[in-house]
Amino acid sequence: AQSVTQPDIHITVSEGASLELRCNYSYGATPYLFWYVQSPGQGLQLLLKYFSGDTLVQGIKGFEAEFKRSQSSFNLRKPSVHWSDAAEYFCAVGSSLSSNTGKLIFGQGTTLQVKP
Amino acid sequence: DTAVSQTPKYLVTQMGNDKSIKCEQNLGHDTMYWYKQDSKKFLKIMFSYNNKExxxxxxxxxxxxxxxxxxxxxxxxxxxxxxxxxAVYFCASSxxxxxxxFGPGTRLTVL
Incomplete structure (x- = not known):
């Protein structure tokens, strides 16, 4: 069965420090992979996505993620965190197959707290 | 212009009542979805429509x-x-x- 695991429920980093949020997935074929961010009381905003091609993808707000097929991972990184990055981060997996219904499986989310 | 909008943003109601949440997208997308986010922030898809199907x-x-x-x-x-x-119910389109x-969400509270 498809699944997404975000091992870190809560992460605290200092402003200006680097960040890596982990995401592992279980999927039978080549997946579509996404990272979304949810600020308090808001909807989800897409940070970046991987469909195919270059395994290092760049997103908005200075985020990037790397698809590692051998490790079934799609970790999110940012070299220098800003206080405004404090939010909930969700990794999600979708199907790349022609039978794709658009269904996304989400991880449990990682809460990022930024210390001044 | 709001891409995906939902109404209402908050909905408080009594057990046993019937309620509706509306979603509209102005992106010209062909597929729309409903997700439920529970109190632990876990997101799960409920439904999806493609071209009204x-x-x-x-x-x-x-x-x-x-x-x-x-x-x-x-x-x-x-x-x-x-x-x-x-829960919080999110509409999305693609x-x-x-x-x-995703839309901004509708927080439903049942008393």
Missing amino acids: LIINETVPNRFSPKSPDKAHLNLHINSLELGDS QDRGEQF
Whole structure:
């Protein structure tokens, strides 16, 4: 069965420090992979996505993620965190197959707290 | 212009009532979705419509009924509301089942 695991429920980093949020997935074929961010009381905003091609993808707000097929991972990184990055981060997996219904499986989310 | 909008933003109601949440997208997308986010922030898909045709119908109680009058709208009607229905409901849309754009959410509280 498809699944997404975000091992870190809560992460605290200092402003200006680097960040890596982990995401592992279980999927039978080549997946579509996404990272979304949810600020308090808001909807989800897409940070970046991987469909195919270059395994290092760049997103908005200075985020990037790397698809590692051998490790079934799609970790999110940012070299220098800003206080405004404090939010909930969700990794999600979708199907790349022609039978794709658009269904996304989400991880449990990682809460990022930024210390001044 | 708001891409995916939902109304209402907050909904407080009594057990047993029937309520509806409306969703509209102005992105010209062909697929729309409903997700439920529980109190632990876990997101799970409920339904999806592609060109007004139901294509995803997860194991959701049949008290929940989606309705898509046209490609730009997907409404969610809930009958006989229960305490466990309290959650945040998100609408989303996509084109060709690609990346999904989410609405701001509707926080439903059942008393």
